Amino acid sequence: MENIVCRFSYDIDPLPKIYDGRVILIGDAAHAKSSTRARGMTSGWEDGLCLAQHLRDSANIAEALENFQAERLPIVHEYQRTSREMSLKIGRR
Ligand SMILES: Cc1cc2nc3c(=O)[nH]c(=O)nc-3n(C[C@H](O)[C@H](O)[C@H](O)COP(=O)(O)OP(=O)(O)OC[C@H]3O[C@@H](n4cnc5c(N)ncnc54)[C@H](O)[C@@H]3O)c2cc1C
Numbered sequence: 611m612e613n614i615v616c617r618f619s620y621d622i623d624p625l626p627k628i629y630d631g632r633v634i635l636i637g638d639a640a641h642a643k644s645s646t647r648a649r650g651m652t653s654g655w656e657d658g659l660c661l662a663q664h665l666r667d668s669a670n671i672a673e674a675l676e677n678f679q680a681e682r683l684p685i686v687h688e689y690q691r692t693s694r695e696m697s698l699k700i701g702r703r
Contacts, residue, residue, distance in 0.1 A: 624687040629675045641686040647693035
């Protein structure tokens with residue numbers, strides 16, 4: 611019982627933008643949510659795969675990041691919205 615580790619669980623509001631210049635956020639840094647609906651790790655993997663595809667298929671990095679954001683933000687915002695909704699329903703956040 612001496613080795614119990616306690617950490618905060620974050621449920622952030624959806625971000626309107628997840629890149630600036632050549633810096634982009636993916637995974638929990640971009641869309642941390644309560645664990646009620648799960649999909650935390652899998653959505654991070656989806657981000658990585660999607661970003662790799664846009665970096666491969668776009669003419670330059672700026673276009674790749676813009677296309678990545680346009681594709682992923684609606685999806686992760688929906689994960690965040692439904693996760694929070696479920697958490698509030700069961701009295702957990
Ligand atoms: C108890 C629990 C259960 C979960 N269960 C599930 C589940 O069943 N299914 C699911 O899909 N998801 C689950 N998740 C969520 C999932 O673990 C996270 O969404 C996922 O790990 C996020 O991955 P990430 O790479 O974005 O961030 P992280 O895994 O947090 O990785 C960030 C890394 O950056 C490092 N770091 C931080 N600051 C610095 C710094 N300044 N310099 C260098 N390194 C730094 C950290 O040490 C860490 O290794 C669970 C989470 C928890 C806490």
